[in-house]
Amino acid sequence: MSEAAPTPQEGAIQALHSAIEEAAGLLEVEYARDRVLRILDLYGGDLAEGVVAFRVSTGARRAGELDCRFTVPRDTDPYELAVKNGLLADTDHPVSRLLADISENCPVDGYGIDFGVVKGFKKIWVVLPRTELQPVAHLAGIASMPPSLGASLDFIARHGLGDTVGLLGIDYVGRTVNIYFGEPPEGGIAPESVRSMLREIDQAEPSEQALRLGQQAFGVYVTLSWDSPLIERISFAVATTDPASLPVELDDRIDLFVRHVRAADPDTKFVYAVASQPDGEYYKLQSYYRWGSGVPEIMQLPEGVLADPV
Numbered sequence: 001m002s003e004a005a006p007t008p009q010e011g012a013i014q015a016l017h018s019a020i021e022e023a024a025g026l027l028e029v030e031y032a033r034d035r036v037l038r039i040l041d042l043y044g045g046d047l048a049e050g051v052v053a054f055r056v057s058t059g060a061r062r063a064g065e066l067d068c069r070f071t072v073p074r075d076t077d078p079y080e081l082a083v084k085n086g087l088l089a090d091t092d093h094p095v096s097r098l099l100a101d102i103s104e105n106c107p108v109d110g111y112g113i114d115f116g117v118v119k120g121f122k123k124i125w126v127v128l129p130r131t132e133l134q135p136v137a138h139l140a141g142i143a144s145m146p147p148s149l150g151a152s153l154d155f156i157a158r159h160g161l162g163d164t165v166g167l168l169g170i171d172y173v174g175r176t177v178n179i180y181f182g183e184p185p186e187g188g189i190a191p192e193s194v195r196s197m198l199r200e201i202d203q204a205e206p207s208e209q210a211l212r213l214g215q216q217a218f219g220v221y222v223t224l225s226w227d228s229p230l231i232e233r234i235s236f237a238v239a240t241t242d243p244a245s246l247p248v249e250l251d252d253r254i255d256l257f258v259r260h261v262r263a264a265d266p267d268t269k270f271v272y273a274v275a276s277q278p279d280g281e282y283y284k285l286q287s288y289y290r291w292g293s294g295v296p297e298i299m300q301l302p303e304g305v306l307a308d309p310v
Contacts, residue, residue: 012048013040019289020068023054024117026260027253029066031117036068039115042085046073051112052289054261058251059282069114069125070290078111078124079172087121088172094144094226095175099124101144102168107132119173126168133164133182146177146224152231159197160189161220176232180221188215189236201230203276209248210274210281213238216247223275235284237273243285246272254285261287 006014017040024031040047047070055067072078079099082088090096102108103126112125128134140150156162162181169178191211198206206214214236223233243250243258250258261268271286 008048009044013037013044016040016044016047016052016068016070016289020054020066020117023257023260024066027056027066027257029064029118031066032120035120036115036117038085039087039113039121042081042087043070043072043076043078043113045076046071051291053286054257054289055284055286056254056257057282057284058253062282063253065116065118067114067116067122069112069123071110071112071127074108074110076111078113082113082121082124082172093175094146095170095172095177097144098142098170098177099126101142102126102139105142106134106139114169122173123169123171126170128166128168128182130166130182133166135164136162136179136181139165139168139179146226148224148226148229148231149177149179151229152222152224155197155200155231156222159193161222167221174225175227176223176225178221178223180219188217189220191215194236197234198276201234203234203278204280206274206276207281210236210276212247213272213274233275233277235273235275237271239269239271241267241269243270243272248272250285251283254283257285257287 017037020031020036050071052068052070055069057063057065079088079096083090107129108126109129110127112127113121114123114125115121136149136156137153139145140153162183164182165179166182167180169180171177191214194206194211194214198204216238217236218239219237221235221237222231223235225232238246240246243254258270269288269291273284274281275284
C-alpha cells in the first residue's frame with residue numbers, strides 16, 4: 001500500500017524544514033533538528049499560507065545563528081502554546097504578561113513567532129491593524145510595558161521617530177521589546193539627527209554606512225528593556241530587491257546568504273537594517289522565503305517602496 005500524500009500543512013512544514021537545513025549548512029550553523037521540527041509542528045497550522053522569513057546578523061554574538069519567523073493563526077495564543085509545550089518558562093517577569101496586556105488594550109491583526117535554529121523559541125510578534133495604528137503614548141500606559149517607553153516619549157517626539165506603532169516584537173529570551181513606528185519619517189533621517197539621537201542614549205558613534213542607511217530608511221524601531229531607563233538600541237531599515245545595490249559594503253556572511261537566496265529566487269525581497277549599540281553597530285538581513293500580500297501591512301511599508309531597488 002502506498003503512503004498517503006502529505007497534507008498541505010505537512011508539505012509546507014517539510015519544505016520549510018528542508019530550506020532551514022540547507023541555509024544552516026551554508027552558514028555552517030549547527031542546529032537542533034528535533035527542536036526546529038517541534039516548533040514547526042506546533043505553530044505550522046497555517047504555514048502553507050503564512051508569511052515566512054529568514055534573518056542573519058553580523059557580530060560575534062550573532063554569527064552562529066540563523067533565525068526563522070512566520071505568521072501564525074490569529075486565534076492562536078502563541079505565548080500560552082509556548083509555555084504549555086516547554087518552549088518558554090512561565091515567570092513572574094512583566095514580559096510574561098505583555099502579550100495578554102497588549103491584546104486586551106489594543107486591536108490585534110495577527111501574530112508571528114521567531115526562533116533561532118540553534119537557540120530555539122525567542123520572540124512573538126504582534127501586528128496591529130494598519131487602519132488602527134496605536135499611539136505610542138497609549139502603549140506606554142500598558143502596565144507591563146517597559147517603563148523606559150514612557151520615559152522616552154519626549155525623545156521619540158523630539159527626534160520625529162513617529163507618533164504611532166504598527167508592530168511590536170516581544171523577546172522572551174532577551175527580555176526586550178521592539179517598537180516599530182507606523183509612520184516612517186519622510187525622506188529618512190538626516191545624518192546629524194542620527195548622530196544626535198545616538199549620543200543622547202549613550203550609543204556608539206554611527207559609521208558612514210549607518211548614516212547612509214538612515215537617510216534611506218523606510219522604517220525605524222527601538223529596543224527597550226525593563227532594566228534600563230534608556231532606549232537600548234535604535235535600528236534603521238531599508239527594503240530592497242537587491243542588497244548589492246545598497247550604498248554599503250555587505251558583511252561576508254550576509255553576502256554569502258544573499259547570493260544563496262537570490263540563486264534560488266532572483267525576485268526575493270529583503271530588508272536590511274543597522275542596529276546601534278553602546279559598543280558599536282551590527283547589521284541584520286531579512287529575506288522572505290514566502291512573501292504575501294499581507295507583508296506590506298505587517299511591515300507598514302509605504303506604497304511602492306519595493307517597486308525598484310533602494
